Amino acid sequence: MSRKENNPAAERPEDPAKDVPETEAGQAGEIREETAPEESAAAGPSPEDFLQIIAGLEERNRDLTSALAAARADFFNYRKRIERDRQRERVMAGEEKAMEFLPVLDNLDRALAAEGAADGSSILQGVTMVRRQFLSVLESMGVEQIPTVGALFSPELHEAVAAEVTDDPEKNGIVTEEILSGYRTRERVLRPAKVKVASCAPNETE
Structure with a gap:
């Protein structure tokens, strides 16, 4: 019996893939993985783009x-x-x-x-x-004269400069004389009228 017959493995062809070291295959994969981030970084804005902005x-x-x-x-x-x-x-x-x-x-x-x-x-x-x-x-x-004689005295419209004593209670506080005319508008009194006002005499007690 010859040596070839005793060694069957020697007759089978060798697998080319087995000849490639495992380290080289791993490095190739790493190169592909590292290339992708570099390409995406290169696609971002450049300093010139920021200057233009x-x-x-x-x-x-x-x-x-x-x-x-x-x-x-x-x-x-x-x-x-x-x-x-x-x-x-x-x-x-x-x-x-x-x-x-x-x-x-x-x-x-x-x-x-x-x-x-x-x-x-x-x-x-x-x-x-x-x-x-x-x-x-x-x-x-829009200016009108303030009513005086015969009107009831109003401190908003009249200024009492004199008083006239009266015995009639109904005339108490009534303007009896106009000394100086007064004028007003719808909004305010321009000048109060100076008047004399009737005033009842106080009751004398014994």
């Missing part, structure tokens, strides 16, 4: 700052224009009211001019007419 934000900030300055200037000009318009309206309102007083002044001038040629009653009638016209102008402005 910063430059864009700075430009946006400049644009917003410029727009804010323009808005402030526009608002300032708007306030000035509104104030000018209000001032103009006040002047025009004053002019209109002054024009309403001109006829009153004209009538007063006529009454003074007729002093030498007219008697006292005519002058009195002229002055009375001027006063009535003047009050009419005040009423058109």
